[in-house]
Amino acid sequence: MTDISLDAIAEWTHRDWQQYAAKLPIDGRMLCGGDRVDAADGETVETINPATGAVVGHIARARSRDIDRAVAAGVSAHRAGAWSRMAPRDRAAVLFRWAALIERHAAEFCALDTVEMGRPIADMVHVDMPEALKTIRFFAESVDKITGTTTATASDVLHYTLHQPLGVVGAISPWNYPLLMAIWKVAPALAAGNSVILKPAEQAALSSLRMGDLFVEAGGPADAFAVVPGLGEEAGAALGLHMQVDKVTFTGSAAVGKELMKAAGASNLKQVALECGGKSPQLLFADLPDLDRAVDAAIDGIFANMGEVCNAGSRLLVQKSIYDKVQQRFAERAPGRYVPGDPLDPNVTCGPLVEYAAQDRVQGYKLCAEREGARKLFEETLRPELSAGAYVAPTAYADVRPDMTIAQEEIFGPVTAMIPFADEDEAIRIANDSIYGLAAGIWTSNLSTAHRCVRDLEAGTIWVNTFDDGDMTQPFGGWKQSGNSRDKCFESMLEYTQSKSAWVQV
Numbered sequence: 001m002t003d004i005s006l007d008a009i010a011e012w013t014h015r016d017w018q019q020y021a022a023k024l025p026i027d028g029r030m031l032c033g034g035d036r037v038d039a040a041d042g043e044t045v046e047t048i049n050p051a052t053g054a055v056v057g058h059i060a061r062a063r064s065r066d067i068d069r070a071v072a073a074g075v076s077a078h079r080a081g082a083w084s085r086m087a088p089r090d091r092a093a094v095l096f097r098w099a100a101l102i103e104r105h106a107a108e109f110c111a112l113d114t115v116e117m118g119r120p121i122a123d124m125v126h127v128d129m130p131e132a133l134k135t136i137r138f139f140a141e142s143v144d145k146i147t148g149t150t151t152a153t154a155s156d157v158l159h160y161t162l163h164q165p166l167g168v169v170g171a172i173s174p175w176n177y178p179l180l181m182a183i184w185k186v187a188p189a190l191a192a193g194n195s196v197i198l199k200p201a202e203q204a205a206l207s208s209l210r211m212g213d214l215f216v217e218a219g220g221p222a223d224a225f226a227v228v229p230g231l232g233e234e235a236g237a238a239l240g241l242h243m244q245v246d247k248v249t250f251t252g253s254a255a256v257g258k259e260l261m262k263a264a265g266a267s268n269l270k271q272v273a274l275e276c277g278g279k280s281p282q283l284l285f286a287d288l289p290d291l292d293r294a295v296d297a298a299i300d301g302i303f304a305n306m307g308e309v310c311n312a313g314s315r316l317l318v319q320k321s322i323y324d325k326v327q328q329r330f331a332e333r334a335p336g337r338y339v340p341g342d343p344l345d346p347n348v349t350c351g352p353l354v355e356y357a358a359q360d361r362v363q364g365y366k367l368c369a370e371r372e373g374a375r376k377l378f379e380e381t382l383r384p385e386l387s388a389g390a391y392v393a394p395t396a397y398a399d400v401r402p403d404m405t406i407a408q409e410e411i412f413g414p415v416t417a418m419i420p421f422a423d424e425d426e427a428i429r430i431a432n433d434s435i436y437g438l439a440a441g442i443w444t445s446n447l448s449t450a451h452r453c454v455r456d457l458e459a460g461t462i463w464v465n466t467f468d469d470g471d472m473t474q475p476f477g478g479w480k481q482s483g484n485s486r487d488k489c490f491e492s493m494l495e496y497t498q499s500k501s502a503w504v505q506v
């Protein structure tokens, strides 16, 4: 069902979404050469709705032979130039048409991600869809802003630089925002004129496949964009090792990021752009301007999207003089804000985790927190009728020591760790005591404290008196093991080009 506006689906009820989801067309075959085809050996992987345990469908299990086929098509598309040499305004026109088609299919994209990974439907409608469309349109607008330079070399020399597409880009995307994270990679890579092979996460590949269909429908050359689902250690690893893939751009765990860097070294020294996990702190100073706003941001920062967010504010550092007050306010304001329920219900803000293995892992972290001596401050009610799903009750622990497991490891679930600190020096020390450095939040009324913290915190994004805000113009990415590149922003598109220096003797 197409041509339903985003405004219209924003009014849909739980029943409307249930009826729509029950009739969703599911096609998990890979997209290669503009056609939907089975994997070479015909194998598939089952995908499961984590809210119910029901089978959603089967996706192709692509392996290296399938990757070879998609890459060969991408290389010939690049050399033929139908996309890589298309006039920038024409390329932009295809991208605008692509965004319009995705918007016309908004209901389908929202429902697919919700049934595959449990993201609340209201978040799909109000966040992921608008952000995905904004991303494509931002990079479409940017296509003809890529310029080179001329340099003053000598009077008988014209020296200039060009930015040209790299060739074939392999994009490996995660399941936590399936549509949006794939588009953060694919849109700038395509806009810059590359051929792109997208390997979406096995748990939530269907929206990526539909996105690929619509690129072709929008007039994109069939061989310039392939979507090849499958397992990471097979299809993903094959992309990482491929001799004709010029760059791999990845969002996911630091462990896989390291594997991809090894694969680049073992193959063709392809570029590797990584956006990995985090353990982002929020620092609440005693002079914060508005306690309720800070506490709400602390709650939203960890419980939104079930904590399955790379920049989740999973450490809450609180100055000792307001530590009791913050705990009390957290315990008053958290109940009812993220109550687990059917993610197809537009009133539900907390769905299941992506899969049962994630549920086990996060429950394990909660047991570990209690074993290591953390005190449970808050745990949301989990209704017994949800027992078939991969649900975890949003939970907060207080009296967490910085060396405890839940203060160090990325949990990727709705579990926060409240840690007291004495003064600014200690807050910075605790905040930076992490292998990660994706984001941090500071809450203070003191301008000098704010600026010192912005200077001293080791992270790619620092928010002051807010959390989780963003804009397409803002670079997004991490320091340390959170990654080595930036998504969004004009500069991220340049990461999908290479410069060429031309020297013309006149």
Ligand SMILES: NC(=O)C1=CN([C@@H]2O[C@H](COP(=O)(O)OP(=O)(O)OC[C@H]3O[C@@H](n4cnc5c(N)ncnc54)[C@H](OP(=O)(O)O)[C@@H]3O)[C@@H](O)[C@H]2O)C=CC1
Residues within 6 Å of the ligand: 172, 173, 174, 175, 176, 199, 200, 201, 202, 203, 230, 231, 232, 233, 234, 235, 236, 237, 240, 251, 252, 253, 254, 256, 257, 259, 260, 275, 276, 277, 278, 309, 310, 410, 411, 412
């Ligand atoms: N945005 C983020 O920062 C994310 C962080 N994570 C972190 O990672 C943890 C584990 O989640 P998980 O889904 O296993 O994350 P992974 O890093 O394994 O998955 C991310 C993507 O990488 C693929 N992949 C997996 N192994 C390889 C490989 N050897 N070579 C190439 N690609 C590969 C996956 O494919 P497939 O899934 O099909 O195997 C998926 O498309 C989470 O608990 C969280 O801590 C996870 C997802 C997103």
Ligand SMILES: CCCCCC/C=C/C(=O)O
Residues within 6 Å of the ligand: 127, 131, 176, 177, 181, 251, 275, 308, 309, 310, 311, 470
């Ligand atoms: C504006 C929508 C939310 C963006 C969330 C960014 C998360 C990235 C990740 O988890 O990789």
